[in-house]
Amino acid sequence: MKTTCIREVLAEPFSAREFFRAFSQGATAASAGVIGTHAQIPAPLATQSSEPSSLGSLIWVDGIVQQTLAATAIVEALRRGDVPPPASTCSGSLGGLPVRFVDAEKLRQSPRTVLSLLNCGERLKAAATSAQRIHCKDCGGVAQRFRRPHELCATLLASLRGESATVSISSSSESLKTWCEQSGFPEPEPADGRWHVPIDSGVVNDTLIVALTPVLQSTWRLPGLCLSAKSSSTTIRLAPHGVCPSCARLFSPLVHSRFDLIIHRGIPADGSCSAELSLDLGGLTLLQALATPIGSAPFPAALQSIIPKELREKITLLGLEHLSLGERTNSLSTGELTLLTIAATLQERAALAVIDLPHGALPRSATTAVEDWVHARAGGAPCVLVGHRPTAAGYSLMDQGVESTSGAPVATIQGATGDVQLRRGLMLLPATANTATKDLRLLAESVQLFGETSVVSLGVYDSFSLKRTSLLESLGLFDSLCKLFASSIDARAFGLSAKDISLRPRGSRGFACRDCGGLGVLLEHLEHINRPRASRCYACDGARFMGGAEKLLFRGLSLSQILNSTFSELISVLSALPKSSLPLKLIKLLGLEVLPLGMPLALLSFSERRRVQLVTAALAGQSATRPQVAIVELPFAGLSEKHAHAVEALLRDSDLSPNTCWLVPAQQ
Numbered sequence: 001m002k003t004t005c006i007r008e009v010l011a012e013p014f015s016a017r018e019f020f021r022a023f024s025q026g027a028t029a030a031s032a033g034v035i036g037t038h039a040q041i042p043a044p045l046a047t048q049s050s051e052p053s054s055l056g057s058l059i060w061v062d063g064i065v066q067q068t069l070a071a072t073a074i075v076e077a078l079r080r081g082d083v084p085p086p087a088s089t090c091s092g093s094l095g096g097l098p099v100r101f102v103d104a105e106k107l108r109q110s111p112r113t114v115l116s117l118l119n120c121g122e123r124l125k126a127a128a129t130s131a132q133r134i135h136c137k138d139c140g141g142v143a144q145r146f147r148r149p150h151e152l153c154a155t156l157l158a159s160l161r162g163e164s165a166t167v168s169i170s171s172s173s174e175s176l177k178t179w180c181e182q183s184g185f186p187e188p189e190p191a192d193g194r195w196h197v198p199i200d201s202g203v204v205n206d207t208l209i210v211a212l213t214p215v216l217q218s219t220w221r222l223p224g225l226c227l228s229a230k231s232s233s234t235t236i237r238l239a240p241h242g243v244c245p246s247c248a249r250l251f252s253p254l255v256h257s258r259f260d261l262i263i264h265r266g267i268p269a270d271g272s273c274s275a276e277l278s279l280d281l282g283g284l285t286l287l288q289a290l291a292t293p294i295g296s297a298p299f300p301a302a303l304q305s306i307i308p309k310e311l312r313e314k315i316t317l318l319g320l321e322h323l324s325l326g327e328r329t330n331s332l333s334t335g336e337l338t339l340l341t342i343a344a345t346l347q348e349r350a351a352l353a354v355i356d357l358p359h360g361a362l363p364r365s366a367t368t369a370v371e372d373w374v375h376a377r378a379g380g381a382p383c384v385l386v387g388h389r390p391t392a393a394g395y396s397l398m399d400q401g402v403e404s405t406s407g408a409p410v411a412t413i414q415g416a417t418g419d420v421q422l423r424r425g426l427m428l429l430p431a432t433a434n435t436a437t438k439d440l441r442l443l444a445e446s447v448q449l450f451g452e453t454s455v456v457s458l459g460v461y462d463s464f465s466l467k468r469t470s471l472l473e474s475l476g477l478f479d480s481l482c483k484l485f486a487s488s489i490d491a492r493a494f495g496l497s498a499k500d501i502s503l504r505p506r507g508s509r510g511f512a513c514r515d516c517g518g519l520g521v522l523l524e525h526l527e528h529i530n531r532p533r534a535s536r537c538y539a540c541d542g543a544r545f546m547g548g549a550e551k552l553l554f555r556g557l558s559l560s561q562i563l564n565s566t567f568s569e570l571i572s573v574l575s576a577l578p579k580s581s582l583p584l585k586l587i588k589l590l591g592l593e594v595l596p597l598g599m600p601l602a603l604l605s606f607s608e609r610r611r612v613q614l615v616t617a618a619l620a621g622q623s624a625t626r627p628q629v630a631i632v633e634l635p636f637a638g639l640s641e642k643h644a645h646a647v648e649a650l651l652r653d654s655d656l657s658p659n660t661c662w663l664v665p666a667q668q
Contacts, residue, residue: 016521016534016603020564020596023520023542033536104341108461111330114323115290115307116264117344118315123306124281124289124325125259133280134251136244142280143242143251149216152238153209156229160204165231167212170196172224179219194224204229226250241275251275262286266328295321311347317369318343334460334634339366346373361460361637403427406654410453410627410661414446422447422629422661426651429665443665444631455629456620458613460637468517470503471604472563472597474616475587478503480577485552485559494551501549501559511549513540519600520544520564532602544598563598570597582622586615586656590646606638614647621660629661 019033107117115121133142146152169176176188176195188197199215202208219225226239237243242251258276261268267277267290277287282302284292289303295316299309307325315321318339329337338361362370407424414420420429444457472478482498485491491501500510503518512518516537523532540546543560550558555573562570567587574580574597587593590611595604604612614632621628635651636644651662 014533014535016600017596019521019534019536019542020599021566024561024565024569024596032542104337105461107329107337107341109330111266111328112264113266113290113325114294114327114329114340115325117329117340118307118311118347119344120307120311120325121263124286124303125263127281127302127306128259128263128276128279128286129256131279131281131286134242134275135278135280135285136247136249136251137274137278138249139244139247141244141246143244144238145242145251145279146238146240149213149220152216152227152240153213155238156212156227156236157204157206157209159236160229160231160234163204163231163233164202165204165229166198166201167208167227167229168196168198169215169219170194170224170226170228171219171222173222175222176219179222183215183218194226204231224250251278254279262290263326266326290326291324293322293324314369314373315343317372318366319363319369334637335361335363335366337461338362338637339370342370343373346370346377361634404652404654406658410450411455411629412448413443413663414448419448422663424627424659424661425654426662426664429663447629447631449629452626453629454620454626455631456617457631457633458617459633460610468519468523469601470519470563470598471592471595471601471612473503474601474612475583476619477574477577477580477583480580481559481562484577485554488552488554490552496549496552501545501552503544511545511547513537513544513546515539516544518544520560520598521600521603523600523602534600534603564596566596567593582656583615583619586618586650589650589656590615591643607640607643610638611643611647614650618650618657618660621657624659627659627661629663631663631665633665635664 014033016033022032113121115124132145134145135142144155146155170188172194174195176197180186180188180197185197185199188195190196200208200211216227220240226237226243229236229238237245237248239250241253243249244251252275254276262276267287277285277290279286281289282300284300284302289300292300292303294307294312299312303325312321315323320336320339320343323332323336323340329340332340403426405423405425405427409421409423411422412419413422413429444455447455449455470478472481479498479502482501485501486496486498491497501512502510503512513520516522516539520537520540520542521534522537523534525532536542542564543550544563545560550560552559554562557565557570557573562573567574567584571584574584592608592611592615595608601609601612614635617628617630617632621630632651635647639647650656651664
């Protein structure tokens, strides 16, 4: 990697965790939660040139902000989720550098095509816009399109030069009658639902074409315009947007705004762009081009200039050669989406690329290909791999191939060689059992349940981070805590019930802050990043409650102080809650005890969100009469090696989730 100059910026984001920590310790100053730290950011190579417009970008992968190369403390804080996205990211700059977002989680919710994500969509759009031929979907014939009247006249002259012919035009619009009145032509005659008017007759030569050109120029935009030239031997029909020579089908005008929709967002389900999809691109229709796999051999000559050979070879090394150019990102599996996001990041011509590889989300062969691509790119521009640990990246249950079934069957799943019976405990689903199910959601639909068994899919990229709820609520302990406070003498004296101190008050009852919804901080969802930005709630100042609920105490602590404190600080309090032993054991096992009890789920880091997701799934399957099938997609994605071992212990230990079948599908 080439040496680059370092630029130092002062980052002053608001940290909800620091704010909660200060509140639990009695500090409520206006500066609580504000982190002011100098961070060193590698200046892009382009800043050393004289072209300011060529500045590169900080590219963000997997939704977690990674800003630095040398400041290790800042990187670790980012991984813990302490530093939300800076305010400057909305305007697209950070420390004077423009920012571009490539977020795999966002691509799941706002899908784009593979071609667009690889920055090849504009090339295909330009080729489709300038296409001269269009295919008829009824008979398969090929018609010629014309962008200007002189192109149509040149075709007519080349076809009937020197022959005597009668030239007429027709249109499906009555506007042709108005045009005839204004231009001095005879009134058109209706026939076959169209209006026909003769224009000229004589030998087809340059003189006839000169006279015909202004007529076509004035009628070019009439709906359904068609020109007919009839000679003694043949009849030629030409139209601005094409007319099929076999079945005489007249093509509708192309809507150029649809090209952006088709190429960048995918083909609409309503088929509203059938004309655009029929355009000819060197022997392929646009629809066929979008269905072409990246690794198809031989690769169509018409598409070789659109997606270069070098890029196709790199995509093939990543194991993504089966993806079609027009495939949408929301139909990809997590592994495919992660690899495609990394490829899009490396394909960017940015002076600085920052990549966070989700540990355990990539096959080992793909990890090697990514590293080779990074080293090749680093020869011309710096690349930063934050937190990349090869040992953690290669860690996988599938490598060990050890299952841990512990009980009766709860469901079956259809496989390639027959039904696979699912039992309580850990089961590894081989690749042959789900070769037809790229998406985990389809896999969940193929599970056949026994009795009252429930099924849950734990995908890596989902809407988990968008839930406006707190950590204690997701663990099912908040209601017990409310009842504990409501049973105190103070609560009975004030006439307060558990509903009054709920974070989700109904109607006018309840003391939870209406501005922040009892979260203690205000959440602002950014346009580009799935994780919101937090700011202090000026209504309750982090207290979460306003009014009588603030006066309630348990062991000298208010409910707000408890919610703003970490699990490790309140073991004695939480142990008093019924059915809290297993949640606390799981919290400690997966290293989540440093989180505040009332931490909004939306502010969790990628790793924390993944571990909380597994804890809540383990707690949901505690009933012997209603067991659970939890389909875990890439269980070690985004985890360090330490946390990966903890997750493995959770999946294998039947005492932690005795009535759950942990189903881990093999990577494709």
